[in-house]
Structure formats: structure tokens, C-alpha cells
Amino acid sequence: MLNAGMSRLSERRAEYLAVLVPVVVMCAIGLWGLDRDGMWRDEAVTFQVARRSVPQIRHLLGSVDAVHGLYYLLMHLVLAVHPGEVVLRLPSVFGAALATGLVAALGVRLCRPRVGLWAGLAYAATPMVGHYAQEGRSYALVAAGVAGATLLLVRAVRGGRWWPYGAVLAVTCVLHEFAVLVLLAHACTLAFARVPGTTWRRWGCAAGAVVVVLLPLVLVSWGQSAQVAWLTAPDGRSVEELLERFTGSSPLLLGPYLVLMALAGGMARAKRDLSPAGVALPLMVVPPAVLMGISQISPLYDDRYVLYSLAGAPLLAVVGAERAAGVLGRLRTGRRRLPAVPRQASYGHGAAVGAPVLPAPRGSAGRGGGVALRDAPRISASRAHDAVPPSLWVRWRGGALLGVLAVCAVLVAQLPLLRADRRADHRPDDLAGVSALVGRVVRPGDPVLFLPSLERRSALAYPAGFKGVRDVALDVPAAEDGTLYGREAGPAELRRRLGGLTYVWVVTEPFALRSTWAPSNPTERAKLAMVTQEFITREEYVRRGITLRLYVRREEPWSAGSTQPGAS
Known part of the structure; x- marks a missing residue:
């Protein structure tokens, strides 16, 4: 009993470490360079909306951005503590760390601690995860919610309660409605596991409750679909880019990653039980595939909308690595076996295939020194290592360490991408830089025109x-x-x-300066016509993705330094 208790304690310690270590690594990656200067446009929207009052946020959601409503209300509470860029991004760091721990927990629950450890570390090392861990948007939190719901699905299928699964998934889908596609992935997982009809009915009730909760948001956001009019239908290149982002964007890693996932893919179909590959493969493939298919008719796809599917990629690759390690181990040992016990020995329903066999203990009551069936020790899969000789157990632990070193090598290979992602110039625009530039060259009282109106985001994010x-x-x-x-x-x-101005400063984007741009909004057309027909450019300043121009009226004489407040 003492040995069994110590063994269980050791196993628990291994499980906790398998989850905790990846979480710590992800926190370190997420906090590294979190204070980079400047928000980019999407973060700026979060910042300025979340700082409004609750009635003002509710007023906004009736016309635009309803899909992010719950996130804005959450960030309203967060930014009430301290309105700053680092605080804006901290919930995403927390979400990424939580998602990492849940991926590791899935590996532990579905396989063993070392699989969870490897999967969690591989998830944390993926640059796409690190990118959204440092962005003030909801996607890292959604990824954590989906990973949590998937873990709760595993528990529910194996005898747990179903309401926590439905509750977590409902909240996650309200956080971002495209998370509902994970229901299709979970249905495929249940099909692979060949679960009985009772399980299907219970899952159906939970899934139906999620859909009912989400339906009002879908109806509201459908009327705001013009927000995503900029999206285009995905093609083959979109699939390649998503796969590269899921595996780390390095050509040196893509090939081995695909090989390992292919090794695991053949294990997706289990015999009336959940298999690691049966959980990971649908999670990785189904939501992106469905959204890409829908987007052929009505473009809705962007890779960040399916960030949560990335959790399946490292888990699937690690399952493939575990399978390859098992094959190599058997080849290395030449399928050596320990001395077998007499046939009367019993191992219990949960005994693992290939578990070590115990010889009969001395003083046994059975004939011939054997163990009587009613007195036989019962060994579960989780206790199998108790009977393994120390040298073999050391080799198992050595295998776990070897896997950790391999993932660390992957992380080192990804460091240039992670480092580049922490530079402010890695984002498409520099709103803080534009605000600073305006503060230097535009004088109080000078007229400013935003072309198009969304360029006002720099003034809203950095009003100083x-x-x-x-x-x-x-x-x-x-x-x-x-x-x-x-x-x-x-x-x-x-x-x-x-018409009454002699000059005007224009904050604009490169596309608005092209002759091919034809805005549909009549006010934007009037802006464009006036500045191009009645004014000429005198000065120009460019800050990554945004241009500041000084336009003066064509018939006005101009000299340097004549820009004075009230000159209009």
C-alpha cells in the first residue's frame, strides 16, 4: 500500500509538472517584449471602445462589432484598473498561458504526462501563439475556451458531467461566434470513438444549448456583415499559409511536423474510446476547412478566426512522436520481455497492452507457487510502471527529457520569428508614431482631415x-x-x-492616394475630390502604413513657415 501511495504521488507530480512547465514557458514568451511601443489598428479599437461607459458600449454594439461585445465589456473592467498598452495585452497573455496548460492537460488525460509536456511546450513555442498572446484582441482567450471545452468533452465522455462543457463552450462562442465550429470537430471526435447513443444524446443537448445561447448574437452580427467586406475567398495558398502558421513557418520544421502528424493520423479511430489523434485531428482540420468552404460563397475566413484549432496541431504531432518513439524502443530492445507470471494472475480491466508481468510473490496460497485468481494483484495502466525495472523506468524518463530537448530546439529555431514579432514595426501601422508626428508638425487650430474616416483611429487611440x-x-x-x-x-x-480653407492637413493611407480608389461613401468621395482638385501637396510625412500630407489651395501663394493657426 505504501509503495502504491508513493507511486500515485509520483504520478500526480509528473502530471502537474507536465502542465505547469509549459504554462511557465508560455508566460515567459508572452511577457517578453509586451511593452512594445504603440498599438496597431485593431488593438486601438479595443482600447478606445473599452474605455467608453457601459451604455456607450451597448450603443455601439447595436450598429457595429457585436461579435466582440463580451470582450469589450471584459476589457472595460480590465482597463478601469489602469488604461495602458501593457494592461490591454495582459488578458491575452493569460489566455495563451491557460490554453497552453489545457493542451498539456489534454495530452496527459488522453495519453501520458510526457505527451502532455511535449504538446504544451510545442504549443507555446509556435510563433502564431506568441503573436496573439501579445495582441489586445479576444483570440487567445477564445483559444483557451475551446481547449477547455475540449478537455471537458473528454471528461464528460468518460463519465463526467456535461453541463460544464456546454457552459464553457457557450461563453467561448459568445466571446467569438466562429468558435461554434468546434462543435463539428467534437462531433467527429465522438464518431471516431464510436460512443453509444446515450453519449450522443447528452452531447446533442449540450450542443443545442450552445446554439440557442449564440443565436441572438448571430442574428445581430449578420446585419453587421459589411464589417468583413474586405475579406476575400481563401484559396490553396491560404491553406498553405495556415499550415505554415500552425507548424511554425519554418521550412525546416514543416516536413518533420507533417510526417509526425501523418503517423498519428492513422490512430484517430479508436475502439469505443477517445484516442489522442481522434481528438486532435478534427480540432485542427474541421473548423478551418468548414470556414474556408463557407467563404467560397460568402468570404468570412481569416486565420486568426481559427487560432483555436492550432491546439490540435502540436498534440497530433506529439502523438506521432510518441508512436515513433514506441516503435524505435521496441526495435532497440528486440521486444525483450520480463519473466511472465503464471496464467492465473489477473491484471484488471485497465491493464495496458504490453504492461510488465509480475512474478508470483513468495508465500502465495496458489498451487505450484502461483497466485489464485481471487487473490491476484490488479494492475491498472496508470500503475504499470511500478513493476518496471528501474533501468527501464530511467529510460522512459530519459525519453521524456529527450522530447523536451527536441521541443527546446524547435523553440530556438523559432526565436528569430518571435523576436521580430515583438518589434513595433512588425505591425501594419504605427498609430503612436502618427500621433507624435502630428504633435510636432501640426499646430493648435490647424485643420485636419481623415481620409478615409477610419484613420481617425490614431487620434482616438493617442489623442495627445x-x-x-x-x-x-x-x-x-x-x-x-x-x-x-x-x-x-x-x-x-x-x-x-x-471651401473656406487655404490649407489642410490630411491623414491618409496609401490606398486612398491611388487613382483607382473609388469610395462608395459620398462624404469620402467629396473629401477625395476636394483635396485632389482644389488643393496641391506641399509637404509629406510617412509613418509605416499612414501618410500625413499638407495640402494648400492651388491659387494661394505659399512659403515655408506660413502654416499659422487661423490662416484659413
Whole structure:
């Protein structure tokens, strides 16, 4: 009994370490360089919306961004503590660390501690995970929710309760509605496991409750689909890019990763039980495949929307590595066996295939020195290592260490990507830089025009640089209007305002300066027509993705330093 208790304690310690170590690694990766200067456009939206009052946020969600409503309310509470860029990103670091621990826990639950350890570390080392761990958006939290729901599914199928699974998944889907596609992945997992009809009915009730909870959000967000009009239908290149992001974007890693996943893929179908591959393969493949298929009709796909599916990739690859290690181990040992016990010995229902066989203990009551069936020791799969000779147990632990070293080598190979991702210039724009530039070259009282209106995000995220300037087109501020960027004047009023100006500063994007851009909004068309037909460019400043131009009226004489407040 004492040995069994110590063995169980040792096993528990291994399970806890298998989860804790990847979580610590992910926290270190997430916190590394978290204070990079500047928010990019999506983070800026989170920042400025979450700092509004709850009624103002509710007003906004009625017209735009309902899909992120729960996240904005969560971030409203977070930023109430301290409105800053680091605090903005901390929930994503927490979400990524939690997702890492849950991936490791899945490996432990479905296989063994070393599989969980490897899978968790491989997940943490993936640059795509590190990227969204440092972004003030909901995707890392959604990934944690899906991983948690998947672990709860495993527990429910094996005799646990179903309501925690439904509750966690419902909250996750409200956090981002595309997480609902994981229900299809879980259905495939149940099909692979050949679960009985009772399990299907219980899962169906939980899945139905999730859909009912999500339906109002789907109906509201469907009316706001114009927000994703910029998306295009995915193609073969989209599949390649997603696979590269799931495996780490390095050509040296992609080949071995695919080989290991292929080794595990053949083990997806289990005999009335959940297999690691049967859980990991649908999670990795089904949501992206379904969303890409839907996007052929109505484009909705972006790789960040299926970040949660990445959890299946390292788990599947590690299962393949475990299978390869088992094959190599058997070849190395020449299938050596320990002395067998007499046939009367019993091993219990949970005995692992290939578990070591115990010789009959001395003083046994059975004939011929054997163990009577009723007195036979029962050995479960989780206790199998108790009977393994110390040298073989050391080799098993050595295998776990070898796997950790392999994952560490992968992490080292990914370091250049992780380091580059922590530079502010790795994002598509520099809103803080634009605000600082405006603060230096634009004087209080100078007129400023945002073309298109969404470029106002730099002023909303970093208002200090725009303090005192005149926003020519703005009629109603964003928070009051219940929109992201505010309500602008109509074309006639805008022409009147611009008609009295001798110069205007324009904050714009490169696409708006191209002759091929034809905005559908009449106010944007009026802006474009006025600045290109009645003004000429005198000065230009470029900050990664955003341009600041000084336009002066064509008939006005101009000299350096003549930009004075009130000159219009």
C-alpha cells in the first residue's frame, strides 16, 4: 500500500509538472517584449471602445462589432484598473498561458504526462501563439475556451458531467461566434470513438444549448456583415499559409511536423474510446476547412478566426512522436520481455497492452507457487510502471527529457520569428508614431482631415498629439454617436467647410492616394475630390502604413513657415 501511495504521488507530480512547465514557458514568451511601443489598428479599437461607459458600449454594439461585445465589456473592467498598452495585452497573455496548460492537460488525460509536456511546450513555442498572446484582441482567450471545452468533452465522455462543457463552450462562442465550429470537430471526435447513443444524446443537448445561447448574437452580427467586406475567398495558398502558421513557418520544421502528424493520423479511430489523434485531428482540420468552404460563397475566413484549432496541431504531432518513439524502443530492445507470471494472475480491466508481468510473490496460497485468481494483484495502466525495472523506468524518463530537448530546439529555431514579432514595426501601422508626428508638425487650430474616416483611429487611440487641432469633417464624436470613428458631415457641408480653407492637413493611407480608389461613401468621395482638385501637396510625412500630407489651395501663394493657426 505504501509503495502504491508513493507511486500515485509520483504520478500526480509528473502530471502537474507536465502542465505547469509549459504554462511557465508560455508566460515567459508572452511577457517578453509586451511593452512594445504603440498599438496597431485593431488593438486601438479595443482600447478606445473599452474605455467608453457601459451604455456607450451597448450603443455601439447595436450598429457595429457585436461579435466582440463580451470582450469589450471584459476589457472595460480590465482597463478601469489602469488604461495602458501593457494592461490591454495582459488578458491575452493569460489566455495563451491557460490554453497552453489545457493542451498539456489534454495530452496527459488522453495519453501520458510526457505527451502532455511535449504538446504544451510545442504549443507555446509556435510563433502564431506568441503573436496573439501579445495582441489586445479576444483570440487567445477564445483559444483557451475551446481547449477547455475540449478537455471537458473528454471528461464528460468518460463519465463526467456535461453541463460544464456546454457552459464553457457557450461563453467561448459568445466571446467569438466562429468558435461554434468546434462543435463539428467534437462531433467527429465522438464518431471516431464510436460512443453509444446515450453519449450522443447528452452531447446533442449540450450542443443545442450552445446554439440557442449564440443565436441572438448571430442574428445581430449578420446585419453587421459589411464589417468583413474586405475579406476575400481563401484559396490553396491560404491553406498553405495556415499550415505554415500552425507548424511554425519554418521550412525546416514543416516536413518533420507533417510526417509526425501523418503517423498519428492513422490512430484517430479508436475502439469505443477517445484516442489522442481522434481528438486532435478534427480540432485542427474541421473548423478551418468548414470556414474556408463557407467563404467560397460568402468570404468570412481569416486565420486568426481559427487560432483555436492550432491546439490540435502540436498534440497530433506529439502523438506521432510518441508512436515513433514506441516503435524505435521496441526495435532497440528486440521486444525483450520480463519473466511472465503464471496464467492465473489477473491484471484488471485497465491493464495496458504490453504492461510488465509480475512474478508470483513468495508465500502465495496458489498451487505450484502461483497466485489464485481471487487473490491476484490488479494492475491498472496508470500503475504499470511500478513493476518496471528501474533501468527501464530511467529510460522512459530519459525519453521524456529527450522530447523536451527536441521541443527546446524547435523553440530556438523559432526565436528569430518571435523576436521580430515583438518589434513595433512588425505591425501594419504605427498609430503612436502618427500621433507624435502630428504633435510636432501640426499646430493648435490647424485643420485636419481623415481620409478615409477610419484613420481617425490614431487620434482616438493617442489623442495627445491631436490636442487643439480642428477635425474638419467630424460632426458627432464616436462615443456619442455609437460608432467606431464618429459621424461626419454630409458632402455639401464638408465642401462648405473645406471651401473656406487655404490649407489642410490630411491623414491618409496609401490606398486612398491611388487613382483607382473609388469610395462608395459620398462624404469620402467629396473629401477625395476636394483635396485632389482644389488643393496641391506641399509637404509629406510617412509613418509605416499612414501618410500625413499638407495640402494648400492651388491659387494661394505659399512659403515655408506660413502654416499659422487661423490662416484659413
